[in-house]
Amino acid sequence: MTEMEWSKREKVIARRAFDAAYHRECMAITENVRKMAAGVDDPADLWRLSGYLTKKRKEVDEKYDYRYSVHLIVFARLICEGWLKPEDLAGLSEEKLEKIREIAEFGI
Amino acid sequence: MTEMEWSKREKVIARRAFDAAYHRECMAITENVRKMAAGVDDPADLWRLSGYLTKKRKEVDEKYDYRYSVHLIVFARLICEGWLKPEDLAGLSEEKLEKIREIAEFGI
Numbered sequence: 350m351t352e353m354e355w356s357k358r359e360k361v362i363a364r365r366a367f368d369a370a371y372h373r374e375c376m377a378i379t380e381n382v383r384k385m386a387a388g389v390d391d392p393a394d395l396w397r398l399s400g401y402l403t404k405k406r407k408e409v410d411e412k413y414d415y416r417y418s419v420h421l422i423v424f425a426r427l428i429c430e431g432w433l434k435p436e437d438l439a440g441l442s443e444e445k446l447e448k449i450r451e452i453a454e455f456g457i
Numbered sequence: 458m459t460e461m462e463w464s465k466r467e468k469v470i471a472r473r474a475f476d477a478a479y480h481r482e483c484m485a486i487t488e489n490v491r492k493m494a495a496g497v498d499d500p501a502d503l504w505r506l507s508g509y510l511t512k513k514r515k516e517v518d519e520k521y522d523y524r525y526s527v528h529l530i531v532f533a534r535l536i537c538e539g540w541l542k543p544e545d546l547a548g549l550s551e552e553k554l555e556k557i558r559e560i561a562e563f564g565i
Contacts, residue, residue: 386491395487396514
């Protein structure tokens with residue numbers, strides 16, 4: 350993918366959207382942890398919770414890559430997964446929004 | 458330490474005491490996890506919880522070593538830490554109980 354230039358304003362929008370998605374996903378994981386913790390009856394349940402959290406931490410670490418070169422792909426993925434809404438990205442250039450839509454729809 | 462023989466009855470008592478301590482400690486960890494999860498306000502709190510659980514899992518895995526050769530040391534440690542009560546071990550030979558007391562008191 351051709352690398353794109355990011356204006357100062359776009360960088361602010363990107364940072365805010367990225368942080369919002371990260372916060373939403375972490376809070377959703379927290380909600381699952383609360384439910385799982387409430388239901389722990391024996392040690393095996395506790396270690397299942399531990400395994401879930403370790404897996405999620407790895408997934409989140411890999412997913413939330415803040416390099417500009419992968420921003421469009423990361424944003425497309427976050428939209429597909431529901432952590433970002435298209436309106437969170439309002440203010441990015443039409444070219445970038447179009448590319449994000451394309452990736453989200455077709456994985457281009 | 459000289460290795461001791463464990464009668465069939467003593468093995469049953471040891472297994473029950475070991476499992477009870479393991480269950481108690483895991484449930485105490487669960488209680489901490491519930492409290493920490495309830496207080497998660499941001500991703501950093503969530504990853505602190507994850508770190509706590511990973512550390513506890515490692516500690517518990519190392520501590521609950523079920524080899525007969527280390528039973529007395531493990532039981533002494535569990536008593537010191539409050540996961541076992543001396544009465545959980547009632548029925549073991551006086552020699553073993555004395556040794557457990559010694560280790561618990563002086564780390565012998």
